[in-house]
Amino acid sequence: MATNHQNTIKKTFPVLGMSCASCAISAESIVKPIDGVIDASVNFATATLAVEYLPNKTNPSVLQKAVQSIGYDLLIENEATQQETLEAIHEKNFHLLKQKTIWAILLSLPVVAIGMFAMNIPYANEIMWFFTSPVVLWFGKDFFINAWKQTKHRSANMDTLVALSTGIAYLFSVFNMLFTDFWHQRGLHAHVYFEAASVVIAFILLGKLLEEKAKGNTSSAIKKLMGLQPKTVVLILPDGQQKEIAIEEVHVGDTILVKPGEKIAVDGIVLSGNSYVDESMLSGEPIPVLKTTNEKVFAGTINQKGSFQFKALKVGKETMLAQIIKMVQDAQGSKAPVQKLVDKIAGIFVPIVIGIALLTFILWLLLGGNNGIVHGLLAAVTVLVIACPCALGLATPTAIMVGVGKAAEQGILIKDAESLELAKKINAVVLDKTGTITEGKPKVTAIKWLNEDTLAKQILLSIEKQSEHPLAEAVVNYFTDIKDIQLLSFESITGKGAKATYADESYFVGNKKLMADNNISIDDELQQQSDQWSQQSQTVIWFANSKKNLAVIAISDKIKETSLAAIEQLKAMDVEIYMLTGDNETTAKAIAEQTGIEHYKAEVLPQHKADFIKELQSQGKIVAMVGDGINDSTALATADVSIAMGKGSDIAMDVAKMTLISSDLMKIPQAIKLSRQTVATIKQNLFWAFIYNVIGIPIAAGILYPINGFLLNPMLAGAAMALSSVSVVSNSLRLKWKK
Template sequence: METHDKILTIPLEGVHSEHCALIVDDVLAKTEGVLSHKVELNNHQAKIDVDSKQFKLGQLTKNIRDLGYDVTTVKKSFPVEGMTCASCAVSVESILSFEEGVISSSVNYANATATVEYVPGIAKLENFKKAIQSIGYDLIIGESENQEAEIEERQNEQFTLLKKRTIAAALFTLPVFVIGMFFMEMPYANWIMWAFSTPVLFWFGKNFFINAWKQAKHRKANMDTLVALSTGIAYLFSVFNTLNPDFWYSRGLHAHVYFEAATVVVTFILLGKVLEERAKGNTASAIKKLMGLQPKTVTRLNQEGNQEEVKISNVVLGDVLLAKPGEKIAVDGKVISGTSFVDESMISGEPVPIAKSVDDSVFAGTINQKGSLQYTAEKIGAETLLSQIIQMVQNAQGSKAPVQKLVDKIAGIFVPIVLVISLLTLLAWIILGGENGLTHGLLTMVAVLVIACPCALGLATPTAIMVGVGKGAEKGILIKDAESLELAQKIDTVIFDKTGTLTEGKPSVVASLWKEENKKNAAVLFSIEQQSEHPLAEAVVKNYSGVTPLLVSDFESMTGFGVKAKVEGQSYFVGNKRLLDENNIATDGYYTEFIAKHSELAHTLLYFSDSDKVLAVIAVADQIKESSIEAIAQLKEQGIEVIMLTGDNEQTAASVAKTVGLNRYKAGILPEDKLSFVKTLQSEGKVVAMVGDGINDSAALAQANVSIAMGKGSDIAMDVAHMTIISSDLLKVPQAIKLSRQTVATIKQNLFWAFIYNIIGIPIAAGILYPINGFLLNPMIAGAAMAMSSVSVVSNSLRLKFKKLQ
């Protein structure tokens, strides 16, 4: 028996003990196609001898991941050139999935990219490229500093060439069409049409035939196959009738030619490709806008303090950079000198410029307004927020929604089915069509081949996803993948964390009542609190930062009470009611109403007094975000139940819930309780969205059907989340759900029209109406309809850009 042995080295992650190694060893033993194996704990790898005919690396990887370990892989996107329809994308995806070392592959026809997850060391990119080239396409695997620009330039060149070929084809087609439709009886009509149609098919339309042949060599078929067969058959039939008209005349039949049908079909399909490519370019406009935010050069200050203009690629961490008025911030950094306002709308979606001064963070791609800023480079290249946003948007636009999997299966068998239908159409006409059966059969077979359009099916979902994800990015809503965008429209329950999500996440002064407010008393309070490290003191300092500080002596912090100190020889106290009681300082009736009101609202009360009397009572609270109340109201209008979870006490939770308009909340719960609560709702059949910002929310975020993180929250929350609201504006949450609903509605519209077009168009092209009213669809009309079907689907997706989310 023939064997196909191959030794592979599988890099492992998370295998740190003999126990782990034994578990992985057991997985290897049970994996089909593994002939022998050894887990090398020191090298964190497994060496396996496999039967390459039976072994599936993807299945082994899944088995290892199911146990909580991992195989070290790389996930990368590559531009694909030469795809002309959804069947092409299926072919490329299939070829890549069988390459050695590949875990999974996904090809997006709309943005012409292949995303491949592979094991480095086993997989070879050169082999990917050769495999794709063998079926008539190309994979761009090389990387250069200006790769994006180079690819765009090449695409522009190809688009320009396509336009030139389309114009030339139209000029040559025009006389063929005029003669074929109006002057068939003129001398040498067939010979003139033959002369003009030959370059249309075999020069301007040569790619259809070249690509069809490459597909045929691998027993595959795509849209090029349909076009090449339909126009080629019409052309050859016409040539035969031009050279041998007596063959038909001797049988009492007319020697019809269909040069005009063949040339018009080629021209219309080329025109459709021009319109489709232009429309597809518009679907990726969000990415182009984001990429356009990245400056190419930046002003750097050298060690002598002199300015020098350098390429952005030459900036290193710690460099001091200068942003002049009107210039873009080059990298992520921290301001060390200057003040200005920075327009961050392109990243956060917020229109109001943000004031920046020393120690404030600035982000690549944002625009400095009036002042000059000096800042140090803290994140460069792929580490900047803008680069990460671009990468996330690209990944999301390249990902596939669940509905696309069904469409891909249909696209994969679509062309072979159409070929069978066209042959059956020809046979039916020959058998049942009488004396004109063969000519009518050829005509209808050509019409069936021409009108069938896998392109519309292939573009229906990805174009809508690309526009939806791009629109989200422009509005400050980062969507991680197409699946979450599709699922969000089903959300019926939204859970909000309280601190940092519904609230600002840091205490601030919300109200104060002074018995005798003057500059000196305010300065005393500010000066004492400036000495304290307590978060409540920080809120007071921020609130009274405009005063001139005074000299403080004998400062003493009393845990659980507050602080006391002397200013200008006078003793002062700042703290809670217990601090006053300890020092026998009474609170008179002047403050009673204020204290009662803010106690009911669960605000923290700070008392400021001298040795004899209370000077002021200050209410401090974690303020509710301005957008919280309106966001919750909008979600309720959409028919969504809203719940708040918090680890805070019952009184505070009740106060916040009442303020934002919530009837349902849970207080005093731990992170694991949040996770359990999400699971409970899901067990009741709810589709749950979790909105949070902190590490304590990460488990619940991971469990939720759709997780939404606040951009100003923790990195781990954003890593886990399916969506990220960059600005932390909660109004983006109902907008994200509305965007999902709009996108899914567009996908459904696109798929409906794509399916209906083929379901109705193919039978009409086959001549189903002929017995009823004598109607036969002209292949020229079929070609125009096919071209416009793809354009209409992409145009419908582009309508998403102009729909309102508010």
């Protein structure tokens, strides 16, 4: 295993042919030791291998050969064709499985009828053998082939259990049919159990068919998102002519025409025309958004009545839709912390079950009297049939898949299963002010000058043009009739403002702390005006030269309509709310009072936000940080659950584990509720998976026989096993319809 991870490649490959959680463990354990593999994780529910490897030491072909050696396969095609190939394979496999299941059931029906009601008809055993053989040896042959491949690698999975149980029942019945005298000479009746072998195969195939259908429904969110991309677009050529081309042929800079009712193909910016666009599948917001010149449009959104032309800015894998699909796929394929424990159990589950089956046979042989060998074999077969690890393997990942998919449909992007599981424990939420509680569209409402002159305005505009702070943009937008000038120098001072030089004089734009740090005297008249604006919850910026203040600027950023309701909901959920802002004390207090936030800190520098989160964590709190700017990235990385605003900076979204596409705070209580529902579903699934085996295995072994003479029929065990997997997946699907 390599330790230098600098030049590694991370990829996700579909795994074909897995039938249970133990299969996932087997595939994972065969890939992990390969030289050059840093980390590997196989998810049974999504049937994917997420692997990080060193390209100079290994490659996808090596990984594929390793996985093929134990009976599975790896799809290593490029991502563009992978999905289509995968769907075609799944469609073919589902059709084949359906045919196998139908034939297995049809051939098993006469076997059950004879075995249960007509054992004494002539040639009964031979007729049952005739119908059972194709079920076990043809429709069930994959179980035996895969079990043998596992055995060669000293491993075992569900196929091993099915092959052992049906194989023993079939061979034992064939022996009893051919050598009836062997038992008669010992005073016993030569029972045959062809119906057990054939029906178990039929039920397991039916269970797998239902499971495949149900698992297909868990990833419906991905299919919906993928269906949002049109196959073709109308390209506007340089001469003004229109040409229909495939979406793959679109390049950055191309001009594309969008007609009424059409889906937007790639991300871009409107050049001409205007229309309302339905962005609900990306943002979860039902109200269409008006798009005019210079407005951004996104792939997958639906144009309403108007038509417009836009320039392509992001195409292919770079579009927001493509990134959302990738993020949702990665999240659905990631493992929740609870899954790690389940994986360990699944890894030793099959060998333990085989051990219990052997012990059951031995105990029946020693204590079962005349029929000990027959009852022992039947009980061992029933133990092997009923103890399928499928339900255990599906319990967590199916719930995660549905939870992540549902979140995506509501405009909440979740990066990994861990943050979805952890969100339910959040008891402290730290909110940034600008762009999080407020709209993040600050506007200059007033400027008070001591001595107003054009040069001062030009210097102020020139400084703010070079600043990256969102408040600087408000000042730039205010001075539309002034031209900027060439500064001699410019320096950004984090958390305070900016300093610049023009004509041998220094100028400062920023907060009051910047003024104090540079010993600039505060004018009484400007101070009075500043206090008045601050009490009205407006942000105040000071402008000065090296000697005195020149002006004070009031900037207002409207509180979002939903912020108040979201904060009230979080408080009702016993979550403490904290607001951190670089703004002054008076403005921060006014915003806190308007939104009902009891805990707030003003004049906080970006590096101190992370320290504040650590302080809350040291008090035992599970902290969620919600921010939108570059200055929030350290705090986001420090928090237990990090939430970025979709309309914020790319860096914030890269760092955060969750992204609220619409930047609506109401999505936070929604995410916490969804986390609680998902974790509750996981617990229910695990309870049923465990309790099923805890109760089922002892009954299958014959624990009730001494009490009331009850011995579980292998056929019923097969039906119960199929039902357990389907019930777990169905319980996960219930998440879709919960509010």
